[in-house]
Amino acid sequence: MNGPPLTEAQQGYTFSRRAWLLGVGQGAVGLALATRMGWLAIAQNAHYRTLSESNRVNTTPVPPRRGWIVDRHGVPLANNRTVFRVDLVPERLEDLERELRLVADLLGLPPEEVERVRLDVHAAAGFQPVQVAENVGWERFAAVSLRQPELPGIAPSRGFSRAYPAGAAVAHLTGYVGAANAEQYKAEHDPLLVTPGFKLGKDGLEKMLEHQLRGKAGAKRVEVTARGKLVAELATRPDLPGATQRLTIDAGLQEFVARRLGTNSGSAVVIDCRDGGILALASMPAYDPNSFSAGISHLEWDMLSQDDHVPLMNKVTQGLYPPGSTVKPMHALALQAAGVDPHARVNCTGELRVGTGRFHCHVRHGHGPIDMRNAIVQSCDIYFFEMVRRLGYDRIAPIARAMGLGQRFDLPLATQRYGTVPDSAWKRRRYKSNLTVADGINAAIGQGYVLANPLQLAVMAARLASGRALVPALLAGHVRPDVPDLPFAPEHLQLVREAMWGVVNGGGTGGAARLEIPGVAIAAKTGTAQVRRITMAERARGVLRNEALPFKLRDHALFVCFAPADRPRYAAAVVIEHGGHVTRNLDTPMIGRDIMTYLLDQDRALKSLAANEPSWGGDIATRMAAEADAYRAARQPPPAAVATKNDTDVPSTAPAVEQATDAASTTQESLATAGPQGNTVAEDGTTEAPKE
Numbered sequence: 001m002n003g004p005p006l007t008e009a010q011q012g013y014t015f016s017r018r019a020w021l022l023g024v025g026q027g028a029v030g031l032a033l034a035t036r037m038g039w040l041a042i043a044q045n046a047h048y049r050t051l052s053e054s055n056r057v058n059t060t061p062v063p064p065r066r067g068w069i070v071d072r073h074g075v076p077l078a079n080n081r082t083v084f085r086v087d088l089v090p091e092r093l094e095d096l097e098r099e100l101r102l103v104a105d106l107l108g109l110p111p112e113e114v115e116r117v118r119l120d121v122h123a124a125a126g127f128q129p130v131q132v133a134e135n136v137g138w139e140r141f142a143a144v145s146l147r148q149p150e151l152p153g154i155a156p157s158r159g160f161s162r163a164y165p166a167g168a169a170v171a172h173l174t175g176y177v178g179a180a181n182a183e184q185y186k187a188e189h190d191p192l193l194v195t196p197g198f199k200l201g202k203d204g205l206e207k208m209l210e211h212q213l214r215g216k217a218g219a220k221r222v223e224v225t226a227r228g229k230l231v232a233e234l235a236t237r238p239d240l241p242g243a244t245q246r247l248t249i250d251a252g253l254q255e256f257v258a259r260r261l262g263t264n265s266g267s268a269v270v271i272d273c274r275d276g277g278i279l280a281l282a283s284m285p286a287y288d289p290n291s292f293s294a295g296i297s298h299l300e301w302d303m304l305s306q307d308d309h310v311p312l313m314n315k316v317t318q319g320l321y322p323p324g325s326t327v328k329p330m331h332a333l334a335l336q337a338a339g340v341d342p343h344a345r346v347n348c349t350g351e352l353r354v355g356t357g358r359f360h361c362h363v364r365h366g367h368g369p370i371d372m373r374n375a376i377v378q379s380c381d382i383y384f385f386e387m388v389r390r391l392g393y394d395r396i397a398p399i400a401r402a403m404g405l406g407q408r409f410d411l412p413l414a415t416q417r418y419g420t421v422p423d424s425a426w427k428r429r430r431y432k433s434n435l436t437v438a439d440g441i442n443a444a445i446g447q448g449y450v451l452a453n454p455l456q457l458a459v460m461a462a463r464l465a466s467g468r469a470l471v472p473a474l475l476a477g478h479v480r481p482d483v484p485d486l487p488f489a490p491e492h493l494q495l496v497r498e499a500m501w502g503v504v505n506g507g508g509t510g511g512a513a514r515l516e517i518p519g520v521a522i523a524a525k526t527g528t529a530q531v532r533r534i535t536m537a538e539r540a541r542g543v544l545r546n547e548a549l550p551f552k553l554r555d556h557a558l559f560v561c562f563a564p565a566d567r568p569r570y571a572a573a574v575v576i577e578h579g580g581h582v583t584r585n586l587d588t589p590m591i592g593r594d595i596m597t598y599l600l601d602q603d604r605a606l607k608s609l610a611a612n613e614p615s616w617g618g619d620i621a622t623r624m625a626a627e628a629d630a631y632r633a634a635r636q637p638p639p640a641a642v643a644t645k646n647d648t649d650v651p652s653t654a655p656a657v658e659q660a661t662d663a664a665s666t667t668q669e670s671l672a673t674a675g676p677q678g679n680t681v682a683e684d685g686t687t688e689a690p691k692e
Contacts, residue, residue, distance in 0.1 A: 175204020546580025
């Protein structure tokens with residue numbers, strides 16, 4: 001049924017209402033559009049201006065110049081040199097084989113390098129640049145740049161390459177730089193990390209000081225068309241170089257110490273007795289950081305990993321050793337602090353019986369009645385066995401820690417191991433048992449559970465020499481010359497220093513360390529640390545000398561010293577792994593002597609080194625080259641061995657280093673714990689070569 005027709009008034013009202021609603025809708029849409037336009041034009045102006053600019057301008061990060069690492073005199077340990085380089089970016093490639101063939105012709109690359117690049121490309125992440133060639137001559141670099149439109153995946157660049165003038169002598173100190181890996185890029189998402197030519201710190205100081213050394217990237221800007229064709233080069237934003245880092249190291253001494261360690265597997269640390277500044281910190285053998293920064297091959301990594309001298313390990317901070325007799329001067333200080341009369345004598349018959357155990361001195365028939373000073377000079381084990389047996393090692397341990405053993409130092413070194421100073425509380429935590437008399441007797445001569453790294457031994461020597469609580473420092477701005485005196489009576493320290501003088505100059509065990517500089521004397525203490533048990537059966541037959549043992553079963557040789565003896569200025573520690581006192585001019589006393597000679601009479605020390613080095617096969621670089629040639633010739637490596645190894649493993653955390661440290665810890669723990677009757681570590685003279 002139809003309703004009544006609408007009146008004109010009703011129709012007008014309906015129309016007006018609809019027109020009003022439509023107007024409101026149009027107004028709302030217009031307001032929304034105006035608001036959006038305002039948002040885009042004002043609030044988002046900078047964002048879209050940047051997008052527009054990026055369409056017009058192509059910006060490429062310019063790697064910053066890395067800050068130098070210099071020694072105390074400003075001599076560079078790590079610097080930069082200008083180089084022309086050519087990289088390959090896998091994700092930009094159109095035809096790998098064509099581009100690789102063309103760039104190889106332009107650069108004159110040998111077949112093995114072409115194969116290395118091919119293998120590296122297949123192994124690399126798409127965004128990760130692959131080095132084709134570094135240190136390219138100008139003519140070849142210009143030829144590649146001219147043909148770049150035909151080589152979309154090739155990236156020629158002028159930049160800076162990291163250089164280490166002293167090579168392997170500073171490897172474990174400086175570390176090295178390398179291209180960022182996938183994990184590092186994912187962590188930062190910084191385009192600089194995938195810029196060809198950019199490298200960051202991978203190990204050592206380069207890694208620990210990355211923030212200070214990196215600097216800020218610059219930018220190269222070019223105007224391009226929508227198709228990416230170059231229109232014009234625009235102003236380049238310069239990079240901001242990283243800050244130079246000055247160390248306490250003396251570059252000349254550092255290189256001398258590394259060379260003087262010769263063919264040994266060992267390390268040495270030298271400390272300034274005035275302020276604790278570390279003058280040298282060398283671990284040998286080592287790798288060449290220049291080679292690592294360029295990208296080493298699988299072949300070179302395998303050679304370093306398989307070497308039983310473990311060149312990948314920084315033995316200064318990662319090596320832990322029983323300190324042997326080097327702790328006897330410090331133990332004498334502890335005995336005096338505990339009230340022991342230094343003039344009281346112990347009768348050394350060559351053997352001490354404790355329960356069913358027998359502990360021997362290195363002088364088979366004994367030293368006879370001997371006091372504290374002469375016990376240090378002659379390194380009498382029985383004296384320290386007996387004194388520590390009376391007091392207990394819990395009275396000694398606090399002094400050992402005060403002198404640096406077991407102590408952690410705030411240094412920019414990638415990996416440090418801190419060793420052990422045993423006491424009853426430590427053994428209960430570690431083994432759920434009490435410290436025994438035998439534990440204390442072994443610790444009395446630096447064996448058993450006692451472990452220290454070479455840096456701690458150098459700190460111990462520096463504190464004995466100075467009488468102050470010196471704190472080691474590597475960065476020049478972190479030295480602390482105003483440290484307090486140690487809480488020991490001056491006469492107690494003086495007796496220890498006089499005894500250490502006697503070790504070298506008074507008929508003691510370190511006569512080989514006597515300085516040849518008129519009027520100057522060195523004070524020192526020798527030490528030997530066993531790495532195997534000596535059974536009663538072997539003792540009955542005659543203890544095998546180190547010369548007759550395989551390398552890994554030989555004793556460690558240790559030496560701590562300071563000079564001049566009457567006015568100590570320098571202190572040092574030298575540790576030779578499995579040295580066994582086998583070769584005289586490679587033994588710790590003569591190494592320590594020559595290090596101190598360099599500091600006091602440089603010409604004399606260099607002359608002595610020049611006379612000895614040829615018998616070791618030449619200098620460090622010569623020996624390393626000969627070893628590499630011999631390794632390559634013996635194995636005739638397959639083509640894949642030339643490929644660049646990825647840097648997932650770096651030297652300080654390499655599997656070879658972990659295996660070596662684990663093996664050393666296991667060996668020491670087995671020696672420290674009780675063994676078969678009569679087969680204890682202290683059964684041998686332990687600390688010195690056997691004497692009749």
